Amino acid sequence: MRWLVLILGLLMAPLWAADGGKAGGKTDEATAWAALADVLENPAQRKALVAELRRLEAAGKTTGKEQAATAEAQTGDAAASADTAASGETTEGQEAAATEAPAGEKKDEVQAEAVALQSVAENARAAVVSAAAWPKKVAEAGVQVLREVGSRFAESWDALVGAFSGRDLMLQAVNWEVLQQTALNLALLVAATLLFLWGLHRATRGVKARLQDWVLQGAQLSPLSRRLLGVGAAALGDALLLLFAYVFANVLAVFVVGETGALSTQAAFFMRAFVAVEALRIGVRLVFYPRFPGLRLLSCTDKAAAYWNRWFVTLLQLLGYGYLVVFPLIRIFLSPSLGLVFSALLALSAFVYGMVVVIRRRTAVRHALRQAADASGSAIFSGTLRVFAPLWHWLAIAYFSMLLVLTLLSGEKSLPFVLRGTLYSLALVGGALLASMLLSQRIRRPIRFSPDTARRLPGLEKRLNFYVPLGLRLVRIAMLWLVFFELLATWHVVDVSAWEHSALGRALLARFWNVCLILAVALAVWLVSLVLIERHLSPEVGGGAPGVRTQTLLSLFRSGWAVVIFASAALMVLTEIGINIGPLIAGAGVFGLAVGFGAQTLVKDVITGIFFQIENAINTGDIVTVDGITGRAEQVGIRSVGIRDSSGTYHLIPFSNVTRVSNYMRGHANHIAEYGVAYRENVDEAMEQLRAAFNELVKGEMKRYILEPINIQGVSQLADSAVMLRVSIKTTPGDQWAVGRAYNRLVKMYFDAAGIEMPYPHMEIYFGQDKDGSAPPLHVRYRAEEKAAPAVPVVEKAATPSPVSKPDDLSNLPDSGAGDAPTSP
Template sequence: MNVAHLHIAYLMTRIVLGALALFPLAALAEAGEDAAEPARRVAEMTQTFAHNLAEQLRQIGTALNELEGEQLGTQLWLATIELSDLLIIIGVTVALLFALRPVARPFFIKAEKWAQQGDERLHTLRRAIGVSSAALADLATVLIAWLGGYALALFLLGETGSIEMRQSLFLNAFLITEGVKAILRILFAVRNSGLRLLPIETDYASYWNSRLARMAGLIGYGLLFLVPLFSRTISDLVGQLATLIIMATAFFYAMTVALRNRNDMRKRLEASAAKAKVMFTRVTLSTLAWTWHWLVIAYFGALAVVTVTQPESALPYMAQATAQSLIVVVLGALIAVALTQATSRRIHLSAEKRQHFPLLEGRLNSYIPIALKAVRALIIVTVLALLLDAWGLLDFFAWISSEAGLNIIGIVVSVGLVLIAAIAAWIVAASWIEHRLNPEVGKGKPTAREQTLLTLFRNALAVVLVTLTTMIVLAEIGINIGPLIAGAGVLGLAIGFGAQKMVQDIITGVFIQLEHSIDVGDIITAAGVTGTVEKLTVRSVNIRDLAGTFHFIPFSSVDSIANFTRHFAYHVGNYGVAYREDLDEVKPHFEAAYRELKNHPDQEIADAVYDEFWLDGVSSLGDSSVNIRIRIKTAPGMQWAVGRAYNELVKKEFDKAGIEIPFPHRTLYFGQDKYGRAPAARIENVG
């Protein structure tokens, strides 16, 4: 078979694939035009295809005339003689690569052991570092082998200091192709499962590593070495035919592998999607589970068609876009994994700080997942933008440097700083309030007033921070908050008129709190209800009375408050004695009862009695008793307990002294008839 026959076969094959090539060519040519002119574009595509078909038929006739009688075997023999030095370089370079791999093997084993040691929570981060180190070592072996082949070509073969084009083609193809294979080896880590980034079994990793390595070798060595070699040493026609064969083989091989593994890969992706915690990851994996094989077929089909039709520009473009996409995705995944591992360790405060700020540790740890989700969202957006940039759909770096890009980045940074400042302010304020309310530190147990005011202050601060942060964020993203503030004022005025009672409740409650009139635990009388204050808000007081009834009293219903537990109290008692008793003898017994009260066996009652006792004297002359009033100063809220204890002691003192405590006397009248005679009354003494 001569070159003309090869040329004819190539051109005929290209004609058959012309329809397949037509769409990508037209799509590339018309990418920037208006999509609203489909009829004109179809006409132009049809015209272009007809011209290409006619040109290809003309080239077939020209090849028949120019290459008639030229034998392919003679050219191949001459090329073999000229390329003998190339075979030596190929052999030496490949031999160096295989010789260096066992030397780097112990380094991989050490990196694997190091990655599996240490804290389990940092296992993924250590594995990422180990994988990076192993990748550098594997790429170093490729680089050393390439340098060995390069040195051989420069100094030992041919003219010293110069290198032939065919030798340079192989060495460049070797460096690129083996570099890609090294990345695949690191990704799947067939021999070092501890360094494997993908969560798959060893057999499965070996399967995909071998298939992708074959694909990389076929496309890399084929397009970067064999095709330009054939074009330079034989003819451009042979190079074009080799390109067609290589890309057709790669396409059918990729399609076969994708279709053969589509069900297994779908099950694995669906399982990974079910385990994913991030919604974006779960949706992405679920979508890929049903479409991944079509994406692979479409990618290699487009690569094959574009490479055959536009080999000068398509291959570098596709290679650069693919490499950039892989690098962006891998780096984004590594950063996300590293952040997850770095934030998996909870923040632990010292025992002293936990004692002073008991809720601070939990509060800090609660913000970590929120921050991690925000960073993940930023990573996802950046990765998507860089992917669009890789395929020419978005000039990401030009957009960043543009006015719109700088404005958006400035807004994101400003909003982030505002949110961070608001969160920091809340953490500081809430921690300070917790410190003041903590009875184990500071000034000891806080008073009821402090508890109430600090609780109200914390709630008010939360409302103020949320409102201010929302307003500032809206202003940063470009929303005019002036109408919002004006609308809020009008709305507040309308609410004020419609809810006057509520406004009155709040205003009265604020002043009551500021004046320290009521605390939780106080015994008060408000709105005719006497009881213990169980809950106090800015607009109401909740009282539990002696019968256990719970009263909800809004402050607008409170005209006055009687607080029985503020500062101190008095037990005021009126004790009656019989008229026959000598008051001078009675009074010392009240004082004796007071002295016994101060030494009461119940220490709480004894401590509640102050050193102030007043015997006021006779308060009134009753129907059957002389009433004497005494007053005892007590601790606030203890006047009732002290009074009950004192009454008991007074009774005992009177009993010992024989002092009569008067009781009601009753006269029985049996009546009489009209003659003044009283009827007999039967009296029976029941002993």
């Protein structure tokens, strides 16, 4: 156990402390004893420690006994060998050697185990001591930094005092007249250059105003595209103005100010600083362009943009011109010690200026960041802003503090690195935010196909509008992580390049890209398969609508193909990331076997469903009777069939329950009906009327559903109150019910017109009969009302006879098409 080895390492701390003999060893020893005390306070760890010590004690005793036995055996062997030297007997010596061999092997094993435990304990102790000493190291480093900063300020103060007290010999040798003329020439160059650049910006305000109007009111492109183009055009214009000002400053410095035909040292310093500062100002204007809200990337008020633009520009000019112009000129023309003083004062001034603004504006910036998070459409970007909002001023304070310390301690070495890192970080974060904005806009904009393309590729537009935004979101997340690690690499927090070129890094990256490729290929194959399947199912492509069987089989193939693709992709991904899929496949086989035994009905459902599909028993849209339920098959799967009956109820029937399938949509159908006429009617005349009704039926819209002329089969039976005539009409499958309803209507109309009676069930009242053959009397009572209609006879039931009610028994009629066929949905 790791913690037990750690305890053993702590127990051996006094030995290491004695061997070390250094002052730091006392601290390490105290830390080890403190850790040991913490372990002993824990009952569980204390019990385990005691058990381990007992085991080591027993092992030591066993080793001692074995060593003593070995020594005794060796002594006895020596005596016996001396006594039997003449006779040459070696039996006892061989037995001693046989006893010594296993004892020596056991001793070696114990020693190897002790060495291994000691090595692990040493490593654990070193880790604990290092972790315990880390706060001390941080504190010592902080104290050392403060000591060096104080020493730098002390040196600056001594240099300043020496300059005013006359101890600085270089300062005493300065030619003040030449210095005054040099400063005057530099001031003229600076003033003329800055004034010329200001005039150029002033002269181009009208062009920028028209460019802003196009950005805010144009209709050619999207708003974000117009803004990006406008910001880029404004930055390009400012860069051209900077180029013109740089050429003007060079001409002025060479031919007007200073020595004609040569660029002075101070002019060269200024030109370098001028280009650097103004180029950075162009970058600041990309975000905080004053007066032109349409030409800046950040959406804020003009007042806020002007404030932050002024703050950044002031800081850039203070640091840029201070370190690139004034500082080297002071060191060259005055004194290096004064340059040291100026560098310290400049760093302190920039630090104070930045800290004051950050502290004063921390609340306003926090509210602005939270508002931007609320308005953001990206969950990741919104969450990042919410986390950054309460911490931004602490990060800014830490940055300015780091900048101050590095400038004071090793400005010439560290400051260029910090400035490059800062500029690169700002460019990286700004580019990432811009790319995130573009991706967010692309995500919110759906993909639209032309009507012809949408017709030829059915379903592709909808699926692309699902997968493309999902892929862009993943790209945005990956981009944010790449930016994060690139920032760490920029500031040398993590050596990403070394990790990428290491064996582990190359292996992980290769596996990552292989997994991405597998998923992309699987998704592409799935999309192409879906497009092909939907193309075959679409009635607007190719040869028209496919058959019902084709639709059912393609739907089943789509489900099975999806399982094959994604299961294969999952297995390939698991293999790529180093997981052995052999046990998984074996486990899946065992699991499938167990499921097969435990869910035999489910297996039966699937097998029966497969054979039903092979035999083409049911297709989607068929009207069938399955398990006693008649309706339209809306969903046909491998395991079950879904049927919606005429009342709208949806039934899901497993195939294991199906013993018979009645499909009304195969080949053709028949409308079979029996029509009853009274016994007094002429049967032949009734048949003629049935044929006449059919002749009118085939003249209407039902003609396309009728395959053959009517078949009047004749008198099917002589019922109680009617003569039944059976007819049969052959129709297209599924249309027999519509044809039957239309034909029944015409039969009723033709029978009525011909005066043919279609009897309905009658009820006869029988009053009985006396023995002499006479009928009993019928008592009738009349009730007269004033001014009433003629009296209605009221029949009173006789007391003696019992009337018998005998309705027609319709249940004994043979099955008819009208009664047997289901109602058409």
